[in-house]
Amino acid sequence: MTRHIVAADHIIIGFDEGGAAQIVADGAILIDGDQIVEIGPARALRKAHPGLPETGGKGRVAIPGLINAHHHVGLTPFQMGARDQPLELWFPERLAMRHVAPRLDTLYAAFEMIASGVTTVQHLHSRAPGNTDAVLARADTIIGAYKDLGMRASYSFALRDQNRMIYAADEEFIASLPAALQKPTADYLAGFGLSLSDQIAVFHALRARWQDDALVGIQIAPSNLHWLSDAALESAARMAEETGAPMHMHLLETPYQKEYARRRTGGSALEHIDSFGLVGPQLTIGHGVWMTPDDVALLAERGGCLCHNCSSNLRLKSGTADLNGFLASGVPVALGIDEAGINDDRDMLQEMRLALTLHRPAGHDAPHPTASQILLMATEHGAATTPFAGRIGCLAPGRLADIVLLDWQAVTKPWQDPAMPLVDVLIRRAKSGAVATVLIGGNVVYNEGRFTNIDREQVLEEIERDLARPCSEAEVSMQRLSRDLIEPVSRFYEGWLGQGAGR
Ligand SMILES: [Zn+2]
Incomplete structure (x- = not known):
């Protein structure tokens, strides 16, 4: 999927200089390869680029990854x-x-x-x-x-x-x-x-x-x-x-x-x-x-x-x-x-x-x-704070297409006063169950609870199998050492927060 479109009822693309959220209503994001090419009203974007596959759509809110x-x-x-x-x-x-x-x-x-x-x-x-x-x-x-x-x-x-x-x-x-x-x-x-x-x-x-x-x-x-x-x-x-x-x-x-x-x-x-x-x-x-x-x-x-x-x-x-x-x-x-x-x-x-x-x-x-x-x-x-500074963190042409689509009904069900600002509702109410689709570098890596590239259940089973074995000799001796070291370590710090220390 080289060129495709991500659409949502609202797209939080980032923040202006004053810290206010910039939101595109009924918006779409045109993606080419791993990058965002264009963001705008969905209707105009579809008209300019007809026939492209689409992710998201009605009932979704898109935010930067x-x-x-x-x-x-x-x-x-x-x-x-x-x-x-x-x-x-x-x-x-x-x-x-x-x-x-x-x-x-x-x-x-x-x-x-x-x-x-x-x-x-x-x-x-x-x-x-x-x-x-x-x-x-x-x-x-x-x-x-x-x-x-x-x-x-x-x-x-x-x-x-x-x-x-x-x-x-x-x-x-x-x-x-x-x-x-x-x-x-x-x-x-x-x-x-x-x-x-x-x-x-x-x-x-x-x-x-x-x-x-x-x-x-x-x-x-x-x-x-x-x-x-x-x-x-x-x-x-x-x-x-x-x-x-x-x-x-x-x-x-x-x-x-x-x-x-x-x-x-x-x-x-x-x-x-x-x-x-x-x-x-x-x-x-x-x-x-x-x-x-x-x-x-x-x-x-x-x-x-x-x-x-x-x-x-x-x-x-x-x-x-x-x-x-x-x-x-x-x-x-x-x-x-x-x-x-x-x-x-x-x-x-x-x-x-x-x-x-x-x-x-x-x-x-x-x-x-x-x-x-x-x-x-x-x-x-x-x-x-990452080596990707300037390439991720907001949604804009030229940035990497790292996008999260939230099922807004799952966030707001059964009711949310629509006068409440979108970002406030997102931070106060959104749970991970509302994360519908995650794109990283333009690729859908997670959709409707399933990971595209790796079977989560299989990995969890492997972990369970691996850890269900009895502790190895090395693990047992480290557990013993851990127990024995707590007291001497604790003793080392005695008096450290006396006069002159702390706030
Ligand atoms: Zn740390």
Whole structure:
């Protein structure tokens, strides 16, 4: 299907300078290959281009494909045996997670994302054991799974060269443990020993491999201040400068990370990374819950972006980000589901609704996000944090044809006052069951509950079969290690939030 038309009762094409939604009524989109050629009244478009196949039509509302700007894994940590914990305790907790084949894992979350209107995922790959070849093979499997499904993916393999379990050196942590725990912990950490130069080589190899693929982009992900030596921060800045690739960096997710930055640098984490030239239009800060107003102002001045991970901040007890402050600063704010939303799934419509609702502080004059701001976060601003910036995020001639069609009756049944603005109804009421059709790069990848390219039921059965086996010896020993490490890790942070720390 090279040239075809997508039609809908209303098409939300994007937002004007003032942030108002631009809507075409009784509209149609002419698509050629993977791009949008023309948008206009359906009647005129059909007349000018007669006989073209059509998707959508009456009863549909079209929106730009949503962007989940912060994602890590497929089956959720909770599903795989890791309880929700404060972030720092969650690192050892996660050792208890079962293992599943990376392809199945990737597809599992991708199904959920597409079914809730996500067309582009920012896949931040945090941990992969083994040597360069093993890491590259895993990356190719993950990227390949998205491609087979027809989903657009911005992939990054996180740079991380220190402090793998606590906010101090691995050697210090190992030495602090009872003798019986020292060897298994050292063995576990040694599995993630890829040198900084090897990690950089992974980035360049992936870029070279995928550079001509319209569905794939490769990013840089300096993981977080505590995980990076100054040498690694310097390398990340150099990589960004040499390649122009965007960067996504977790920062100031918890009050402990703020305190870590104070202990390491004497000041703010953002100021520290700024001293290496990392803070600029290429950088997106993931979380940023504990950024000060000065940090936000610095990020705005440098032209960087933020990614708000609403569910994750709640589930991992990280705190509530000052979304209203972020929005007022003018920094483009994207939206990410992170490891899992509040229903332990990857439902972008729900995440949007949560962000809309959580940040409504008391007081008649207190600021709160509007539905349009939330949709902008999940579309144009999300796009700005990916290598596809300027090509996705809104519907316009020349942009990639990533389009979601909603069954508006399913959104509004049995009644919705028609005076309520369309975008408000979308954010407040639309559930994933109303997502009728999803096009990515002009291709229908999901329609009426079925994926075009991969059989979802078959993949879910494979996952069930795979995980129904008894735990392997390796899984059992990691579960034991996880249990044993929680207490020593917890002890390390005692007193960290005393005087001078926190907000
Ligand atoms: Zn994350």
